[in-house]
Amino acid sequence: MKVVVVGAGIVGAAIARELAMAGVSVVVLDRSASAGGTSAAGEGNLLVSDKGPGAELSLALRSLTLWRSLLPEVADTFPSIEYETKGGLVVATTDAGAAALRAFADLQRTAGVSAAEVDGLDYEPDLNSAHTAAIFYPQDAQVQPAIATEALLAVARRHGASVRQGVEVLGPLRGGDRLTGVATSGGDVSGDHVVVAAGPWSGEVARRLGVELPVRPRRGTILVTTRMRQRIRHKVYDADYVGAVGSDDAALQTSSVVESTAAGTVLIGSSRERRGFDERIEARVLSAVAAKALVLFPFLAGVAVMRAYGGFRPFVPDHLPVIGPDPRLPGLWHATGHEGAGIVLSTATGELLGDLLLGRAPRVPAEAFAVDRPTLRPHLEPSPDQ
């Protein structure tokens, strides 16, 4: 069997690894270089703390298990993927926020998430002492997402996959009513199956292949500080994070995610805003992100920011990834729409896609991610404004 994977981001990389290890012949195509899209433009938080019970949380929990188990594969041949299980501390700063956070944590515990109310200052001595509640999530971890992407691709290559960079998918190859490959800037590439894992550009790639898929970009901007002595030990978020992830609002929202990296810098995220593929970095966004971070850690006020960067989270209207075959075009598969969680979810996404494609029993409920699930079905027709 031969499978064409479109996109050498972390999702395409995880799929390529999964399939190649199962003996499938895999070719990964990317119009640019590997790990050059969203997977190199965000953070590498592997979180369960921000997810309520449901299909996405199941996928995340499975992913965490897989992240741990694949570490030996990438241990010696690669620069470190900087996997760290440092745990996340979610902090409320208002009384209402504290009540909401506690209720959310209670729900999460019923679904297998460890969550303990703690004294925030025991965990983060420099935390704003005026906070109203702090919940510690020991399962939260992190990786360096670009290195992790390259590492997964390297494993795939070791198992025979080929990765072709600088090759853009332009249109379908069809045999009867089946997709039999893709036409690319580097010639035709045939395959028994084509998996679109093109991140926020998946909607565009799907359209080129002949179907509508409502994947859209949601802008996020992150600040990077200079290196400093480690004063932030865990991943620390304000409780607003929980609200923003599932929100549909197009306007600018920010919630703080503050974490120190292996390199000694601190990453401060992040904003969420729907504005197409507009790459501009704006002062109003940076200011809003900074102001939120100072609520958590007032000492950061004097810290220098040396860079701002950002990317586009691939999202679909019902905020769940799309993983599986497209019933409208046999041979076409999707693995996209992971929004702000594609790094963590990549490993179980690869596994689930492999399960479905190879006829193995899925280890997570697959229907929730189906292309034609009820909540997505209304969006599969081209919208009039396109």
Next chain:
Amino acid sequence: MSAETPDVLVVGAGPAGLAAADAARRAGARVVLLDAAGDAGGQYWRHLPASRPAAAERVLHHGWDRFAALRGQEVLTDAQVWLAERHDDRPPTLHVLVGPADGSDRVRRTFAPTTLVLATGAYERTLPFPGWDLPGVFTAGAAQALAKAERIAVGRRVVVAGAGPFLLPVAASLVRTGAQVLGVLEANGWRRLARAWSARPAELLSTRHKAGELAGYVRDLARHRIPYRTGTAVVAAHGTDRVTSVTVARLDADWAPVMGSERRVPADAVCVSHGFVPRTELAVSAGCRLTRDGGVRTDENGLTSVPGVYAAGEITGIGGADLALAEGVVAGLAAAAAADPAGGGISAGQRRDRTVNQRFAARLEAAHGIRPGWVGWLADDTVICRCEEVTAGDLRAGAAATGSRGLRSLKLSTRAGLGVCQGRVCGRTVEDLLNRHTGGLLDAGRTETRPLAAFVRLGELAAGADKEEPA
């Protein structure tokens, strides 16, 4: 935060910016001229601060009278532009912090000018060599800046090396600051220099001012018995916690070191420059297209690819202070005219000045541009990215391990260019080396993208929250 709206905003008060602002003011425009430095003058006319007056400062300078005439205008100093917000159809909104460099309580100001002149100059490109991260190794510009603005010589026994005529004024300043210059080493051989400098001699006559300046420096070297060696380079610096000696070697025409030609020279400082890199971060953020050499692309009026945005001086390419001045005049007049179409125009003479000086710039590149053989003096453990201490070997290993042809990905996996200088020092070198290791990067040129032009404190950023309106 409400934005100020001058007719013309000029960023950078070096020769180009001073000339642009002066010309725009004379044309009747309301002009704001600002600079991150504490004083006007830019790199060329860097001078002692007002608190340290000197009777004969002009001995360190050329064109001091021109500066004296230009510096009388109002300049907003200590004003760091840290962000340019792109608008595509008009100049960007510029965000400025006014106060002590890298301070924490600077005043935020915002400008939405009718037209903008970017005159942010250039900084040096120094190719890495073993030991170049030792204290006592400086860029040639550092020696120049410390001599002119601090009256400090970077060492007692100093070797000046690299490529280009800029090495000559540096040697001259060092001598006038009390250092002994052991030699000026130019990487290019006589043959290349002669071919480039002697072609079309009539052309040089029209830039006789510049040629005369250079001739003066050569006489200066002779007077101080400073050897000028061509086809020669510093290929290593030695010492434990500071430079105590350097290895000097002959180079072939491609700048590859000639085996067996190495010799050790005791020295306590070495000043190295291999050319200049235009300082383009604001221009890139504003959406301006660049030339292949990395300068900002302009038309004959200095207009960039973005309506209302002009560029002048070394930000457009490397050509020296005379060209910067000539470009500044033209861009300043054009920017003033565009801001107020009723104003005056640009004379043929002013345009000619600009063209003549541009030919000089082309000659500079032909004579002194970097040749690929220099990698021959790198060792595997030579630091390439000074900030993150990434070595030549790390870059090669990173490219091999990942198989990536992406600069972005390779920067993230090796950390080259991710440190405090944000790839300003190593960026082009990292791209050059990775191009060799990957068979061609697919996203080259990315190092020039730096949304933040300078450090900003989180507290300063946060102070603007709520006050910001979408521009």
Next chain:
Amino acid sequence: MNPRQDPVRPGPASPITVIVDGSAVRGLAGQTVAGVLLAAGRLAWRTTRSGRPRGVFCGIGVCHDCLVTVNGLADVRACQRRAADGDTVSTEDEA
């Protein structure tokens, strides 16, 4: 350089004192922090992650090798910041 031999013929300048890692260092008003340190004979003051010494490299605010902490605020470019009388400067050690 020694003002008596200086061809620019410097006039009088007012002295300032800066506290560097706890010791008083004399400088002149208008000097940068890097200028004060170099004039006092210090060539290097920052330590990189791997323990290597660094001081001024580019001298014009580009390379960020010369970062110091001034009055408690970290990451100030010594070559760009004018020293003020009474400033407290501490050197940065990333090792």
